[in-house]
């Protein structure tokens with residue numbers, strides 16, 4: 001984590017209406033902005049991406065957040081959306097056309113894949129390469145491949161992609177790359193510097209951080225963000241409101257201190273899990289973190305608190321008993337908030353894929369690591385009954 005990033009996160013409002021020296025931006029709770037003359041209105045409306053005309057397009061509170069996010073990711077511009085899926089949907093809708101092929105690399109957030117399946121009816125094809133280390137990505141590139149979409153680490157199994165290697169191949173073929181960087185936040189990984197064209201985020205997770213707001217963002221070049229503004233944002237209307245933006249900005253200010261604490265707690269929990277006889281594997285990039293292991297060391301400057309592990313003899317009954325015995329880790333979807341959460345991809349009818357059998361996912365929150373470990377031990381003890 002570098003100190004410039006920390007400063008960006010805490011940046012005080014210096015926009016219009018600063019009035020008596022407020023450090024938090026005003027919440028511009030307005031749907032539209034009037035202009036002093038019709039000529040001025042016509043001029044600004046012709047370039048709505050850079051003028052405040054109507055809040056479905058741009059809004060000063062949201063724009064302040066977009067500026068912070070672009071700075072943090074090292075991108076020229078950013079656009080915020082009503083949710084992570086709103087952002088991902090806008091990327092697909094804005095950049096793909098019928099006949100295109102999308103390559104998904106690594107395990108990717110479930111609804112993103114469901115959206116790709118939905119796009120088949122519009123003539124957009126896709127291939128999923130779930131194990132990035134086991135395949136030669138270049139072999140799966142087709143003539144009509146126009147986008148490579150990936151996560152690193154990937155959803156649930158947390159496998160890491162060699163990002164510079166992937167972007168080198170993509171550039172050689174003139175294919176755009178999009179990376180979902182929600183897991184690392186811009187503090188622990190900088191995909192644009194590794195040659196990725198567009199970064200997407202669910203702001204709902206660590207960046208919001210308080211489990212009280214849903215939002216998404218896309219960061220990239222000025223040209224691509226403008227393209228997405230007109231074709232993905234304006235037309236599909238998954239708009240972040242000024243109120244939501246102010247909540248995300250509040251989260252952003254404490255992001256650096258929260259991420260340090262998530263990391264500290266997660267590494268303590270990981271060490272504990274790895275030593276436990278009921279655990280057969282732990283999945284988190286830190287596990288593969290060997291100072292000589294160049295890929296991990298060069299890509300991550302820190303590790304967040306979302307991990308998964310495999311329970312020995314991981315039947316639905318045992319996984320349920322373990323999860324139900326937890327008190328501090330609460331059962332629920334989502335992750336990245338202050339509170340510790342637990343879930344599993346396991347369903348009574350069997351896991352969606354055999355390799356997910358016995359898998360339990362933890363979002364290690366901001367409570368003390370000692371309390372988290374005591375809670376996990378209570379659940380392990382319950383298995384012996």
Ligand SMILES: *Cc1c(COP(=O)(O)O)cnc(C)c1O
Nearest residue numbers: 083084085109180182202204215
């Ligand atoms: C939650 C999540 C999303 C979707 O974000 P929403 O804000 O819930 O729409 C996308 N990618 C990843 C990795 C996520 O965890």
